[in-house]
Amino acid sequence: MAAIKPYYAPGSLSAAFYDLVTAADAALAGDVAVYAQLAPAGGSILELGAGSGRVTVALAERGFPVTGIDISRAMLAQAERRRAGLAPEIAERMAFRLGDMTALDLKRRFDLVVCPYFGLAHVPAGAAWKNSFATAARHLASGGLAAFHLPLLALMRQASQPDPKAVVLDEPIPGGGRLRLRVLERRFREGVGRLEQVIEYEALDAKGTTVRRSAERLSYYMADPAPLAAAAGLALDRAPIALGGVGDIWVFRNI
Ligand SMILES: C[S@@+](CC[C@H](N)C(=O)[O-])C[C@H]1O[C@@H](n2cnc3c(N)ncnc32)[C@H](O)[C@@H]1O
Known part of the structure; x- marks a missing residue:
């Protein structure tokens, strides 16, 4: 067998066909509506692990200004191509940046931070999770919400x-x-x-x-996120929101 590539690597088919595979995934149905309900109307949103912009675009279309960061250049290139095909009033509400959710500091705050479709589960559930929660806290005002979609350990x-x-x-x-x-x-x-x-x-x-x-x-990776989030100053805000039978959206408040 040829060498195994990491997911979302340059030249990978997981990046090239991400939109097609994700569109066929019924387990994600309704996720954007959950995130939209967590933000004030027109509020600014930071998306960690924005990928090819599936959620970024959908939130921008609902009137939210969204900054999406991702560690994969291949995924961001697709996001930029998608953005280039949008109506100017939608495209101008979106910005993509190369960045690592475990160490990001954009030196500004947002009304909501989201990390959709198991984004956090791509990094080890220990210091990397705590640092990612700290990233969310650093980009939120006091009382702001952060939503992380995580898989079911069971x-x-x-x-x-x-x-x-x-x-x-x-x-x-x-x-x-x-x-x-x-x-x-x-x-x-x-x-x-x-x-x-x-x-x-x-x-x-x-x-x-x-x-x-x-x-x-x-x-x-999966573990109980609540203690690691608490160590970064994020308190669990409500019971996890079930999505598609394969994961939960965990909502935290910056305290
Ligand atoms: C499953 S995709 C989700 C993309 C998009 N948010 C969605 O819901 O369709 C997960 C994304 O997380 C990104 N990612 C993984 N580790 C990351 C990290 N440390 N910092 C930023 N992005 C990361 C991957 O490159 C990938 O694009």
């Missing part, structure tokens, strides 16, 4: 050895071809609370010939 623990030949997603792609995903490896490491997956992306042309194939590693 589901991660159920991870079983996958059938590497089984197609788990088969979607049409522009040009008449198809994208097929298979899970080559999946296991949960209890000691570090990490779900490790290797996902194979296969792009086929309209004749069914494989034109690109890439195995990419996706890891998610």
Whole structure:
């Protein structure tokens, strides 16, 4: 097998096909509405791990000025391409920056911080989580809210050895071809609370010939976020909001 790439790396198919795969993911339905309800009308929003701008654009379309930061240049390049195709009054409400959520300091405050679709779960659940919560606190006024969408630990623990030949997603792609995903490896490491997956992306042309194939590693970390958030000055504001049966949106208040 060719070398396994990290998710969202330059040239990765996880970045190239992120929008297509995410659009097919029913577990994310309604997430933007939850974030929008947490901000005052027209309030400024900082998105940690903005990726290709799925949530950034949807919030800007609802009238919120949004700054999205991400560590992946490949994902930000897609976000900028998406922004360039929008109406000027929407595009001007959005800004993207390269940045690491564990160490960001934009030297300004926002009305809401969001970290959608398991963004925080990409970094280890220890000092990196505490530093990311500190980033949220640093960018919020006293009393401001921060929302982090995190996976369900119980589901991660159920991870079983996958059938590497089984197609788990088969979607049409522009040009008449198809994208097929298979899970080559999946296991949960209890000691570090990490779900490790290797996902194979296969792009086929309209004749069914494989034109690109890439195995990419996706890891998610999960632990109780409340103590780490508290250590950074964020208090749990309400019971976690269930989303799509695979995760919860945890809402914290900057105290
Ligand atoms: C699943 S995507 C979510 C993208 C977008 N927010 C959405 O909901 O569709 C997670 C994103 O987090 C980014 N990410 C991972 N670690 C990061 C870090 N330390 N700092 C900033 N972004 C990070 C990844 O590059 C990726 O674009």
